[in-house]
Every structure is written in C-alpha cells, then in structure tokens.
Amino acid sequence: MKSIYSPGKQLSLDESMVLWRGRLLFRQYIKNKRFKYGIKLYVLAEPDGTVLKYQVYAGANDETSGQGHASKIVFKLLEERLDRGHHVYMDNYYNSYGLALKLLDRQTYCTGTIRKNRKDNPVEIGTIPLKKGENKSLFSNGVHIGKWRDKRYVLYLSTEHDDEMLETTSKRGSVVLKPSAIVHYNNFMSGIDLQDQMLSYYPIQRKTLRWYKKLFIHMLQMSLSNAWHLYNKYSSVDKLNLYDFRLKLLERLLPDPNEINRRQVLKKKHVLTKIEKTRTRIKRIGRIEKETTEVVRKECRGCRALKKRVQTIYECKQCEGSPGFCTKCFSEQHS
Template structure:
C-alpha cells in the first residue's frame, strides 16, 4: 500500500509538472500570437470586411507596442514597420465611384418659361407659407393686445406681408443707422420710398409680432420643456420645413458638395446657441452647399448636445443628416474641414458610395500616429508624406506649416504643382512646389462655402431684434433670396446680384423699378436760385438761370431767378407764364 501510494503521488507530481509546462508554452505562444495578429493586417490585402476589423493606422501602433514589450519577435517581423511614404512612391488610385445623381444636376425649372425674380423667390416663400405666417402673426398680435400692449393693429394680409418682406430687403440694400431713419423727412439723407410702401408704425408692429408658429401651440410645447417631447425648433419649424423642401426640390446639385457650419449672430439666451471668443452668442447651422455656385442645398439648426439621435459624435451625425442617398443619388464628392473629418465618417460614406475629402486633426482617434519618416518642422517646403489604408489615404504636406488631409477620392500625389511666393534675399519671387491631389481639390471645392456666405452677406436682411426666432426668420429670407438669385443666374445669366435684388424689391413692394417714387407735394416749393445779395444793382440778375420748361417746350431761353426745392431745376414763375405749375403736372 505504501509503495502504491508513493507511486501514485509521484505520478501525480509528474502530471502536474507536465500541465504547468504545457500552460507556460501556451501562454508564451499566446503572446506571440497577439503580436502576429497585430502585424497581419499590414501584410494582408484590404477588403471591406477587413477594413471593419482592422486598420493600418492602429496596426502600426500595436506593432510598436509589441516591439517595446517583448524582444522575442524575429528580426524579419520587426523590419516590416509601417512608415510614411514620400512623393516618389507610387500610390494606387482608389476605386472611382460612378456618379449616378437621382435627377439631372442643375435647376429643375424650364428656361423656356418666364421666371421673374419674384416668381422664383415665391418658390421658397410660397403663398401658402406666407398665408400661414400671416395667420400666426395675427394670432400673436391679438395675444399681445390681450396682455395689455397699446398699439393699433389690423390683420396683416398676404400682399402686405410680401411688401413687408420687400422693405426688409430694401433696408438690406440701403443701410441706415436705425429703422426710424428710413421714414425721416427732415434730414439731408431722407428716403422717400419706404413711406410709399407702408407707414413706419405699421412696419414696426408687424416686426414685433411676426410669428412662424401658432402662439397656442407654442404654449403647449413650452409646457414640455425639460422632457424628450419638447421641440426646441418648434417656433421656426413650419417655415424651416418649407424652405428646406424648396431648396432640395428646385435645384439638384452637381457632383462636388461642401459641408460647413454657418453662424447667425443673436444675443438671446435659448439654450441652443454657442458662445464665441468675442463673447457674442450665435446660432450654428450645418450647411450643405453646391461647390460650383454656392447654392444652399440643405441645412440643419444645431440645438445642443441632443441634436441628433445617434451616439457617434456631433460632427459625424451632422454630415450624415445632410446626405441622403435616395434624394441625391450616389457618386458625390463631399468636402469638409477638420471639425468633421474622421476615418469612421469617411469609410462609412465610402460604403454609402459617397467620396469624401477633408483636412484633419492629427490627435484625433484612428489617424496615424507613427513618426517614422514623417514631416518635421525642418522639412523643406513642398515635402509630401502619405499612408494608405484601403480606400482611405492620409497625406501630409509642408507649406508654411504642415497641412494634413485625408481622402477616399484621390491618389496621394499625381504630379500637381502650385505657385507660391517666397522671399529670398529681401525680394519676393514666385516658385513652384509639388502639391498633393487632395490638397489641390480641397482648396478648389471648399471655396463654395465661403462663396455661399459671401452671397448671403452682400444683401443680408439681418438687423437687431429681441427674439431669437426672428433672427432665424431673417436668415431664411437670406437663404431664399440668395438661392433665387443663383437659380435665375443659372437659367438666364442676364442680371448682376444688385440688379436682381432691385427688381425683386420693386416687385415685392408693388412699384416699378425704373420710375422713381413721387415726392410729396410739400417738397415742391419755389425758392431763390441763389443767395440774395446786398448789392441793389445785382438783385435783378444774381442767380438767374435758363428755365428748363421754356427751353424744352417753347424752345426759348428765358431766364428766371426761381427754382424748385425738390427738383433742383430753374422754372419761371410769372403772372403770364407759370412754368412751375406746368412742369409739375407732367411728373
């Protein structure tokens, strides 16, 4: 029994030793396997399924970690580290996406039909939308009067609302220091036109009460504040939906699109504005525009952290909310700045058959962090480095500083060169530098955002107001007028921006653009043509000029000392010849 027990114990010890050795071998093998699995994506060809599981950029970091943690990796595996490639290396051109728009790009209107500036503007501000605007404005005015406001009010009609909008555009074209100055008649810079459209007090009461949603519905929505059912955009949504639908209906964008943010200045505390460095509160809008002409294709208003339902980040969700496969089609190229660009967004857009290109921030997640053969501060101007991961290529270019761009559309470098002014020996000279294809395309197509903002600012309707939703209402007017001008230019190209706005204002206000408004009769009074002199001998001759009526009608050069104060023309005022009266009958 003792011998049998000793035999069993010795056998058990041997079995335990074998298990420990086996576990140790398996543990060491597991460590090596982890490092090999991290290196494997570098050597394998990239497919869509592989892209979802691995990334070259992450594999580089994991490989470096394995090299630091263990010295047991073979030398051959250590040598295959990923580094930045130079412009001398040939990059494989990514798969070209076929451009298949849902509709023929361009205006969805027939150029054979007559389209005036007002008729195109009414496609965005339709009569139904303006009728609803009038209904809600009248309800808001009635509510204000019931609360004790003391002003005269009559219900605003659709025609009067269009005249009110025309006056807003007139004030955008003719700048004065305050609203009341447009109706002043005792100033050197008096403007006769606004008083012919509507009285000052009427304009002000409409401005106080303009409302895009019904006040009773606003009250119900405000009760839900703090809950998931509360809609922060409720006060602007009726008109916003109409404008967005019109932007997408009457124009289909061309291939190159740009995404960027647009800020609308407002000091109201609404909980969905952002503060800038200059301590101004502004609304943020995410805008999708056509790169060829600056047309606003779509937009969304940022309302805070919970603006979008998904949980992939604001920049990701903002771009995805503006791109619609069904409405746009496929094969579009989307350009964006470093706020939006991420590998996740670009690869997901590529899976949706949207190419994308944008600048990026080096510290952002999933972008390459390796410094092997990377650019430094001492790199020569025009140096290029790139890394490709399937359809996604990241490029660094040394200009005055390092420019980082990634793209799923372009090859890293295809031979483009740019002209830059450089200073050498106290003189400026133009020198040619190599430039990556994504950088060249980015600078070319991202300018549409600046063009769109520039067109809006030429005749912006923005002015000081106390309510945030009225600031958005004025911005909707800017979008509608600018898009209407772009459509008119695409169809006819026979008007400048200023001419278009002048004709639009005239049609909205119901006046003729070519005839100047009649001045009030109180301005047409006879005054001396020159200051009176103390010299009695010259009283009868000083300031005498030829009467314009006698010369035009009678063909005679009769001189007179009298002139019209408003018209500033000399006219006879005699007992037998009243040219002053005859002249003003023809006005």
C-alpha cells in the first residue's frame, strides 16, 4: 500500500483481532471485540476500511514493548505518514497530552477520547462539574483538552478542532449539540471496525489451521478487501459489491477453460492393473516335462521411450491400445 496508494487526510488507528483460542505466548483478550481471544493487530486505516499498515503485537518480544508502548505503536504505524498533515483519530488507549505534542511537531494532528488519569492532564478538567449538554475546554501549546457531558462525562483531546458545538441528529431523530471534535471522531473512527465487518462475511476460521497460517490468510483477506476498495474508487466502470468482486477475481486467477481443454487432460481415472492374458508353456526339468501357465508380459512404454527394454506384467486399460507400464513410468506418465 505504501508504494501504490497515497491516502487522504483522515486516518484511524485501532486494534483488530484474529481469532485464536489455543495456546500462544502473546494471545490477547479484548472484551468489546467480536473475537475476544486471539492475536492482536494494531491497524492504521482510512475511514472507509482501507488498511494502510498493521503491526502484530508479540508481547514482551515486540520491538514496541515496554514503557510508552502506546506511543511507540502510533509512531511505528505512522512512520511513513508523518510530516504530511494527516489527521489521526484514536481512542483513549493511545491519546495523551505528550503524544499530541510530539505529533504536532511532526505536522500530524490527532483527535480522540482520553483517559482521565493520563499524565499531564489538567487537574480542573477532571473535577469540574457539568450539566447535561455542557462543555468545558482548555487549551495549551496547540492542544485542546475538553470535557463534555452527555449521558455520562466524556473527556476528549484534539489538536485541530476547537470548542465549537455542532448540531447532530440522533438515531431517534432528536437534535443534539456536540463538540466538533466528538462529531468528527464518530465520523472517522470506524475504519477498522468496518474492515472487520467486511472480512466477517467470508470467515476463514478453521480449527485445523496453525496460528501463523490463520494470520497469513487474514493478511490475504485484508489485501483482497483493499483491492476491492481501490477498484471501486478508481474504476471507470460500474462499482462492484464485495461478492461480485471476489467472483471476478477468481475468474481471472483460475486458468482459461479453453486452455485446459487443449491440454492432454485425463478424461477418466487411469488404473494400473495386472495383465489378465496368460499363455501355456512346457517347462522341462531333467527328463520330466511340466506344463506351466504364465502371464503374457508387455514392454514398458515409458522405458522404451528412454531406449530401455523392460518387460512388465502391468498394463493401463484406459490408455489407447492398453500399453504396458512399470510402476515408476505409470506414475510419471499419468501425473
């Protein structure tokens, strides 16, 4: 994706899970995911679900492990996108005042919810009481930390959006005033969840698969989802849904039926059988003549092509002329 595609301004960063319930040193548990147990992926995506980069969490062996893990993950995923004016939407697992300042120095904006016990949070933002619908904002060094009360208190952080309140329509049709940072966060944060939803329509979970094979197939599925997004974004013809796109892709990847018919493909199953035809011979042992019955042998067709003379008691009745074959040449001729 780095070499073929340049994303828009809005990006989202979140976790995704690959189902795995077996034993694994770095297996994780996330309660609000569809697959609660498995291999955790940190994913950078666009709001429409196009995956730009991902990082597998490998526990203590991970290069991003240790103190400041969340901040290291953000910079690892954004290392090719810094200094370009992108805006990253993240949840409260990543956001902090210190991280926002570091991203601002690299010309990158961030917005999202924030935990109330984060280091460098202003004290008054956690203690000030608010009525429902009220908003309190504080600004420092270009970082906006706000507190808004809906059904419960919501702490948020943004380096681009101010304290403007926007009208939004809820699911029930009522008009509600919300901070602009919260409105944009709700609009642009769902890229990873949307990608997980698209992959769930064609599940690849099988108990017989090893964890690394599941991870590899999951990567292929993400690549296929990306191809579908890019096709619909840049194709001059009508857009395709994911089902039709997968069928079209299979048709292109599978060989041409006309080409198959031109090959020497076996029309029916060929079996190596023992020659049934026999002949009677008179065998002389001293002065005694004894009549014996033996199988009529045939010359092996494969060995004859190699200029070898080999007699065999086996033949293939499905081949034209029922030629003789030794076991080795039969396997090679009918592979």
